[in-house]
Amino acid sequence: MNITVIGSGYVGLVCGSCLADLGHKVTCVDTNSSKIKSLRKGKLSIYEPGLEKLIRKGLSKKNLLFTTSYKKGCKNQILFLCLDTPSLKNGAVDLSNLYSAIHSIKDHLTSDCLIVNKSTVPLGTAKKIKKQFLKSVKFNVEVCSNPEFLREGQAIKDFMDPERIIIGVDSDLIKRTMQKIYCSINKKHNKKIFMSVESAELTKYAANGFLASKISFMNEISILAENYGGNMNEIREGLGSDSRIGPSFLNAGLGFGGSCFPKDLKAIIYEQKKLHLPHGIVASALEINKRQLNLFYKKILNFYQGNIREKDFFIWGLAFKPNTDDIRESVSIKLIKKLSPKVNSLTLYDSLAMHNAKKALKGIPNINFSNQKYSNFNQIHGLIICTEDKEFFNPRISELKKLQDAVIFDGRNILERSILEKNNFHYEGIGV
Numbered sequence: 001m002n003i004t005v006i007g008s009g010y011v012g013l014v015c016g017s018c019l020a021d022l023g024h025k026v027t028c029v030d031t032n033s034s035k036i037k038s039l040r041k042g043k044l045s046i047y048e049p050g051l052e053k054l055i056r057k058g059l060s061k062k063n064l065l066f067t068t069s070y071k072k073g074c075k076n077q078i079l080f081l082c083l084d085t086p087s088l089k090n091g092a093v094d095l096s097n098l099y100s101a102i103h104s105i106k107d108h109l110t111s112d113c114l115i116v117n118k119s120t121v122p123l124g125t126a127k128k129i130k131k132q133f134l135k136s137v138k139f140n141v142e143v144c145s146n147p148e149f150l151r152e153g154q155a156i157k158d159f160m161d162p163e164r165i166i167i168g169v170d171s172d173l174i175k176r177t178m179q180k181i182y183c184s185i186n187k188k189h190n191k192k193i194f195m196s197v198e199s200a201e202l203t204k205y206a207a208n209g210f211l212a213s214k215i216s217f218m219n220e221i222s223i224l225a226e227n228y229g230g231n232m233n234e235i236r237e238g239l240g241s242d243s244r245i246g247p248s249f250l251n252a253g254l255g256f257g258g259s260c261f262p263k264d265l266k267a268i269i270y271e272q273k274k275l276h277l278p279h280g281i282v283a284s285a286l287e288i289n290k291r292q293l294n295l296f297y298k299k300i301l302n303f304y305q306g307n308i309r310e311k312d313f314f315i316w317g318l319a320f321k322p323n324t325d326d327i328r329e330s331v332s333i334k335l336i337k338k339l340s341p342k343v344n345s346l347t348l349y350d351s352l353a354m355h356n357a358k359k360a361l362k363g364i365p366n367i368n369f370s371n372q373k374y375s376n377f378n379q380i381h382g383l384i385i386c387t388e389d390k391e392f393f394n395p396r397i398s399e400l401k402k403l404q405d406a407v408i409f410d411g412r413n414i415l416e417r418s419i420l421e422k423n424n425f426h427y428e429g430i431g432v
C-alpha cells in the first residue's frame with residue numbers, strides 16, 4: 001500500500017520505517033528541511049536501537065522516501081499523523097503542530113483519503129479533524145485513531161511485535177483498510193483491537209495514566225518500607241506474582257520522566273478540571289512523582305547534615321531511562337539542577353545522552369562531563385545513580401573504594417546493599 005507518514009520525529013520515523021519494512025511504500029513528510037536532508041542520507045538526530053539501520057534499508061530498497069513536500073505526500077490516500085503534541089504551561093495539549101499539518105493536508109489534497117492519527121490527542125480530536133475537512137474540502141476524508149504505545153529503546157520491537165494494536169474506527173471500510181495495513185503483524189496471534197474512535201483516544205491516556213500510577217504507588221509504598229524496614233525488591237516480587245497485578249512497572253525509584261508520562265498525566269488532569277469532573281488518582285501520581293525527587297535530594301542532604309558545599313559527586317545516568325539519548329523530563333537533569341548550586345562539583349556520565357545533556361545544562365554551575373564512568377574517583381565524595389543502565393549494575397568495587405566518603409545514593413535500586421555494606425560503604429536506595 002502507498003502510505004504517507006506526516007512528522008519525522010520519534011514516532012513518525014519508527015512508524016514510517018517499520019511500515020516500509022512490512023512491504024508498504026512509505027513517504028515521510030516533515031517541514032524541517034535540514035532533518036529531511038539528513039534522513040535522505042540515512043542519518044538520524046535521535047538514537048533508537050536499530051532505527052538507523054531500518055531507515056537505510058528502506059532507502060536502499062526505495063520504499064522509504066523523505067520529503068518536505070505536502071504535495072507529494074498528499075498523493076497517497078492513507079496519511080498517518082505522527083506529530084508532536086507537547087504540554088502547554090497549563091497542562092493542556094498543544095495541538096498546534098497537528099493542526100498546522102491538517103491545514104497543509106487540506107491545501108494539497110487531490111482525492112479521498114484516510115487519516116490515521118497516531119499522535120496522543122485529547123478525546124474528541126479525531127472528530128474535530130473530520131469536521132474541519134467536511135467544512136473545507138470536497139473529498140471524503142475519514143479519520144481513525146491508532147494510538148502509539150512504543151517505548152523508547154525498544155520501539156522497533158514494540159512496533160513489529162506489539163502486545164496489541166488499538167484501532168478506533170467508525171466504519172467497516174476503514175476497519176478493513178487498517179486490517180490490510182497491519183496484516184503482516186501478529187499473524188499468529190491477532191492482537192488488533194477495534195473500538196470506537198473516542199475509546200481509542202482515551203485508551204492511550206488510560207494506559208499511560210495507569211502505568212505511571214503503578215510506579216507512583218510503589219514509590220509511596222517505598223516510604224513505608226524505609227520506615228518499617230521492608231525491602232521493595234522483595235515486596236515487588238510478592239506483589240507482582242499476583243496475576244491481577246503483574247510483575248512489570250513495579251520498580252520503586254526516582255520516578256518517571258520522558259516525553260509521555262508527565263505530559264499525558266497533565267493532559268488528563270487538565271481535561272478533568274476543564275469539565276469539573278471528579279479526579280484524584282492521576283493527580284496524586286504526578287504529585288508523588290515530584291515528591292520522589294525531593295525525597296531523594298533530601299536523603300543526600302541528610303547524609304551530610306545539610307552541608308554539601310564542599311562535596312563533589314559523580315552522577316551516573318542522565319537520560320530519562322536507559323538505552324536512550326532522550327533527556328526530556330529526565331529526573332536526573334532535574335536533580336542536577338537542584339544540586340548544582342549547592343555543591344562543589346558534579347561530574348556527569350551517560351553513555352548515550354551526554355550530547356543532549358550538555359545542551360540542556362548549558363550555563364548550570366559546578367558541573368562537568370566525563371566520558372568515563374570512573375574518572376578521578378579519588379577526588380569524588382559520593383556516587384549518585386539515576387538510571388538503571390545495565391553498565392551500572394556491577395560496578396568495580398576497587399574503583400568505588402576510591403570515593404572519599406564511601407557513599408552511594410542509588411536512585412534505581414540496582415546495587416546490592418549487602419555487598420556494598422560488606423565493603424564498608426554507606427548505601428542509600430529507595431525503600432530497600
Ligand code: UDX
Pocket residue numbers: 148149150151152153208211215248249250251252253254255256257258259260261320321
Ligand atoms: C511510555 C510507555 O511505556 C509507552 O507505552 C508510551 O507509548 C510512551 O510512554 P517511554 O516513555 O519510552 O514509554 O518509557 P517507559 O519505559 O515506559 O518508562 C517511563 C518512565 O518510567 C522512565 O522514566 C522509567 O525510568 C520509569 N519507570 C518505569 C519506573 O520508574 N519504574 C518502573 O517500574 C518502570
